[in-house]
Amino acid sequence: MAIREQQINPENDLGFGPQPVMKSQPLINKDGSVNVRRKGLSLFNTADNYHTLIKMGWGKFWLIILSGYLIVNLIFATIYVTIGADSLDGASGNNGISYFLDAFFFSAQTISTVGYGHISPHGIVANSIAAIESMLGLLAFALATGLLYGRFSRPTAKIVYSNNILISPYKEDGKGLMFRISNLRRNVLIDLNVEVIFSYNETVDGKPIRRFFPLELERREVSILTLNWTIVHPLDGNSPLADATPDELDRTQASFSVLLKAFDDTFSQTVHSRTSYQYCDMVWDAKFVQMFEREESGRIMLDMSKISDYNHL
Numbered sequence: 001m002a003i004r005e006q007q008i009n010p011e012n013d014l015g016f017g018p019q020p021v022m023k024s025q026p027l028i029n030k031d032g033s034v035n036v037r038r039k040g041l042s043l044f045n046t047a048d049n050y051h052t053l054i055k056m057g058w059g060k061f062w063l064i065i066l067s068g069y070l071i072v073n074l075i076f077a078t079i080y081v082t083i084g085a086d087s088l089d090g091a092s093g094n095n096g097i098s099y100f101l102d103a104f105f106f107s108a109q110t111i112s113t114v115g116y117g118h119i120s121p122h123g124i125v126a127n128s129i130a131a132i133e134s135m136l137g138l139l140a141f142a143l144a145t146g147l148l149y150g151r152f153s154r155p156t157a158k159i160v161y162s163n164n165i166l167i168s169p170y171k172e173d174g175k176g177l178m179f180r181i182s183n184l185r186r187n188v189l190i191d192l193n194v195e196v197i198f199s200y201n202e203t204v205d206g207k208p209i210r211r212f213f214p215l216e217l218e219r220r221e222v223s224i225l226t227l228n229w230t231i232v233h234p235l236d237g238n239s240p241l242a243d244a245t246p247d248e249l250d251r252t253q254a255s256f257s258v259l260l261k262a263f264d265d266t267f268s269q270t271v272h273s274r275t276s277y278q279y280c281d282m283v284w285d286a287k288f289v290q291m292f293e294r295e296e297s298g299r300i301m302l303d304m305s306k307i308s309d310y311n312h313l
Contacts, residue, residue, distance in 0.1 A: 014257060018209035020201045021253045024278065027199070028257050032274035054150050061151070065144055072140070073111065076133050077104035080126065087126035090119040111137030155264050157271035158184035163308040165256060165277040167235070167284045175235045176218070179277065180288060181260070182228040182307055188265040189225045195259045196233060198240060200252035213240055215256075225262070227302055228291045249279040286310045 016027055029035050053061065080087055080103040081096075091102040106119045110133050121130040162179045170176030183189055196215045201208045216239070218232040235242050244254075256277040264271045289309040292302045 013210070013212045014197060014199075016210065020208035020210050021199075021255065024253055024280075026255055026276050026278055028274055028276040030275055050147075053147050054154060058151075061147075068140075069111075072136075073104055073107045076107040076111070076129070079129055080107065080121075083125050083129070087122055088119050089122045107133065110134050112141070113137060155267035155269045155271050157189065157260070157262060157264065157273040159260060159273040160184045160304065160307055161258070161275050162288070164281050164283045164286075164310065166286045166288065166310055167282065168287045169313070170232060170234055177215070177233040177235060177239075177241060177256075178230055178288065179258075180228050180230040180291075180307065181225075182291070182302070182304060183225050184304070189262040189271075190223060190265055192222045192225055192229070192260065192262040194220060194231055194261075196231065197257045197259070198254065199257065200249070200254040202252065215239070215241075227300070228307065230288060231258075246279070246282070246284065249282065252279075254279045283310065283312075285313045287313060 014027060021027065026035050053064070077100055081100050085091075085099060088103060088106055091099055091106070102119060109115055109119075110130050113134055121127045159181050160183075161181050165177060165179040167175055168178050170178075181194075194217070196217060197212055198215050199210055199212045202211050203209075215233040218234060222229060233239065233241075248254075258275050258277070260273040262271055262273075263269070287310060289306055289311060291304075291306045291309075292300050295301050
């Protein structure tokens with residue numbers, strides 16, 4: 001048995017064209033990012049700086065902010081020390097290190113426009129530097145505040161996907177390809193639409209190429225995501241996977257790209273989520289464990305920790 005031939009539609013290639021998958025590298029990563037590394041860009045290319053700062057992890061973001069704050073204050077403290085020991089009135093440091101610390105904390109006060117008044121600049125040069133630093137501080141803090149607001153206000157979908165994609169019993173005597181999703185947040189997602197694209201390597205004229213086929217789903221849309229949603233592709237006569245075997249999927253490095261779109265009722269904006277499953281993520285002859293149960297009061301309790309739980313048949 002093998003993967004069934006399907007009519008090829010070039011619009012289904014996800015933008016990768018016929019490039020084959022090599023060494024099990026996914027086209028789309030689990031976190032939804034595209035598995036493409038770019039090179040040839042200028043070292044000083046700034047086209048992606050804003051998006052990088054908005055999308056990077058919180059730990060890395062705060063590390064960059066704090067490192068930049070520390071470096072700028074060190075630079076200005078060095079300038080104050082360089083222009084002379086009499087450039088700062090009120091500095092109590094009686095040696096090089098103490099005076100540098102005075103200059104550093106004066107810089108921190110100036111850049112944040114706090115200005116406690118214990119230390120003040122003396123002379124045209126020192127006052128000019130302090131004026132430039134305060135202006136840069138206002139601009140820098142405005143930029144950091146904008147980035148922080150942008151990170152909080154950016155509408156995103158926090159969809160949790162099951163770790164595996166299962167081959168499970170479907171209806172009376174059939175089977176289906178299944179995975180399930182749920183909303184990690186307590187907000188309301190409405191008008192959800194999901195697309196699953198199956199892809200695999202095929203040898204044509206001695207060269208491997210990638211084929212892409214959208215899978216027909218039992219249900220492609222739901223009006224509101226309240227509990228979990230098990231997305232099912234029936235393995236019937238119309239499915240390219242009806243006769244596929246684990247060895248065939250392994251040999252062709254098959255994968256499943258999941259593209260989800262929904263309307264976030266909180267932000268009143270459309271949000272997107274993506275993930276992918278590789279052939280090694282498939283579990284044959286298994287069934288998902290039910291995620292929800294009822295409390296004594298009759299209220300439904302959804303156990304998010306069971307999103308990936310399944311039993312072998």
